[in-house]
Amino acid sequence: MAAHALLSASSMHRWENCTRAPRFEAQFPQGEASVYAQEGTLAHKMCEEVANYNFHKIDKRTFNRRMNKLREDELYNEEMEHTCLFYGNYLFEKSLTFSEKPFTVQEDMVDLSDWIPEGFGTCDSIMIGSGKIQITDYKHGKGVQVSAKNNSQMRLYALGALKKYMPIYGDSIKTVVMAIVQPRITEDVEEEELTVEELLAWGENIKPIAQKAYNGEGDFNPGSWCRFCKGKSVCKARSENATALEDFKDAVIIGKLDGDDKTKAATDKLLTGDPNILTDEEVADLLKRGADIVQWYEDLCTYALEAILDGHTIPGYKVVAGKSNRTWSDEEAAFKAIMDSGIEETMLYERKAKTLSALEKMIGKKDFEAMVGQYITKPMGKPTLTGSDDKRPDYSEAKKDFEGVVENAG
Ligand code: SF4
Numbered sequence: 001m002a003a004h005a006l007l008s009a010s011s012m013h014r015w016e017n018c019t020r021a022p023r024f025e026a027q028f029p030q031g032e033a034s035v036y037a038q039e040g041t042l043a044h045k046m047c048e049e050v051a052n053y054n055f056h057k058i059d060k061r062t063f064n065r066r067m068n069k070l071r072e073d074e075l076y077n078e079e080m081e082h083t084c085l086f087y088g089n090y091l092f093e094k095s096l097t098f099s100e101k102p103f104t105v106q107e108d109m110v111d112l113s114d115w116i117p118e119g120f121g122t123c124d125s126i127m128i129g130s131g132k133i134q135i136t137d138y139k140h141g142k143g144v145q146v147s148a149k150n151n152s153q154m155r156l157y158a159l160g161a162l163k164k165y166m167p168i169y170g171d172s173i174k175t176v177v178m179a180i181v182q183p184r185i186t187e188d189v190e191e192e193e194l195t196v197e198e199l200l201a202w203g204e205n206i207k208p209i210a211q212k213a214y215n216g217e218g219d220f221n222p223g224s225w226c227r228f229c230k231g232k233s234v235c236k237a238r239s240e241n242a243t244a245l246e247d248f249k250d251a252v253i254i255g256k257l258d259g260d261d262k263t264k265a266a267t268d269k270l271l272t273g274d275p276n277i278l279t280d281e282e283v284a285d286l287l288k289r290g291a292d293i294v295q296w297y298e299d300l301c302t303y304a305l306e307a308i309l310d311g312h313t314i315p316g317y318k319v320v321a322g323k324s325n326r327t328w329s330d331e332e333a334a335f336k337a338i339m340d341s342g343i344e345e346t347m348l349y350e351r352k353a354k355t356l357s358a359l360e361k362m363i364g365k366k367d368f369e370a371m372v373g374q375y376i377t378k379p380m381g382k383p384t385l386t387g388s389d390d391k392r393p394d395y396s397e398a399k400k401d402f403e404g405v406v407e408n409a410g
Contacts, residue, residue, distance in 0.1 A: 005118040007213055009156040012116075014225040015213040016152065016206065020237075021229055023216035028230040039075045040140040043084060044124065046070050047138045048106045050088030051125060055095070055104045080140075082364035083183040087138045090181055090189055091125055094134065102129030103165075110160025115203050116210040123157045128165055134177040135161055142184035145391065148192045152206075154178035155194075159203045162196065171196075187365070227295060233303030238296055241289075287385075 006022045007015055014021050033041070046067065053063040070076060095102050105126050112119030125136040135158045139146050148154060158176045166173065176199050179191040194202075212218050220237030232238060278286070308319045328334050339345055356376065360368045383395045 005116070005120060007116045007119055007210055009112060009116070009119065009121045009153045011228070012152040012156060012206075014229060016209050017223055017225045018221040018229075019209065019213040019218035020216060020220045021225075021231075022213050024220070024235065025230040031230070035075070036141065039080070042070065042073050042075050043080050043140040044107070044138060046080060046084040047087045047124065050084050051091050051104075051106045054088045054092040057104075057106075077361070078364065079184070079361045082366070083140070084138075086183040086187065086365075087136075087181045090179075091127070091136060094136075094179075095127055098127070098132065099130040102127040102132075102134075108161070108164075110157060110164050112156050112160045114163060115156060115159055115207055117214040119156070119210075121153075121157050121160055123161055126161050126165070128169060128173065131172055131174045132177060133158070133161060133165065133169075133173050133175075134179065136179045136181060139180060139182040140184065141182070145185045146180055146182060148178050148180040148190040151178065151180070151192065154180065154192070155199060155202055156206075158194075158199055162199070183365070222292065224292065226292070232296070233299045239300075241292065288387075 006026065011022070049058070049063060049066050049070070052058045053060070058066075071081075091104075095104065103126075106124065108123045108126050110121055110123055112121055123135050124138050125134075127134040127136075135154060137154060137157070155178065158178050162173070162176070173196060175193055175195055177191055177193045179189050181189050220235065222235070222238040222241040226232045226235070226238050229235065304314050304317060305319060308314055308317065335345075335348055338348065354362075363371065380395075386392070
């Protein structure tokens, strides 16, 4: 097995959409793991220990010793401990739903090469028994909620787990459950369940796409998946896509016009197909493309900054020091000097309550909710435009008004 496979399960969303990406990306350096990635790695180690202890794979002494070691890491924090315990509890409770005690294994490497050339991956947790195999993935990130439904990475891991354990369990395994635990975003664990046949059929469908991506064939295809591509800042196909908005630069949005103008513009559009008037459908299309452009432009700026610092010349641009705030070089000495001048020490400090989030992080989500849940209110946020696939419920002006009435009445 290669140390870095060209195609990985976690990047599948990218290479299934842009089959040129893997070979294109291979020319750029790997880069260092971000602090978030390092935090995720530490949390995964903690999750592994918690799960192994819950399933009696290690005794309490070993568990405490290993956990104490992990707690010494500078990236450790109390919230991490709570989320890992949540993960361990979920697994344990799930194991009780099997009619017989399941086989369990943590951090298990599986071979994916039957579906993606040279592919392999690591399943956070596998449980097998009662005609079922369950793969569970822990996600420490709290930026974007990852869905377990139609999740290519989870399905690939499940295929790898089936390949590994089918020789032992044979066709007694009938169903496959894939679950994602992401407790920093939600304590609702999302699962997808497929029959073994459905999963194998999905695997057959991705084989030709994976082969094409491995060979570097097909077209560059920019889209939201560019976000984590290593070549995203300098990919020409992405930049050409971004500049395609030029076609619409003189266009008028029908919805922005008033009364008669609106009717006239809509009629003109209908009669003449005037490309300078945008319909709501075109607005929808441009919103999507505009979001890609903003992201692309930010990536371009990041690239240009780093390139200039690396000694490149980007004509017309330079790097300067940004705005900065004054800070004490020796706070203790400064405060002493102020007090020596006769100002009371109490005048130099202010007592400030910690934020709700900081306290929740310190106490842990569950205990925090039990302790002070009844004192927390969350007003409805401002109307915000987002994609229709966003999981949040639609904004309702009526609901907002009603909320106010209930609060006042109470
Ligand atoms: S930036 Fe986008 S279009 Fe370019 S190679 Fe990467 S995924 Fe493909």
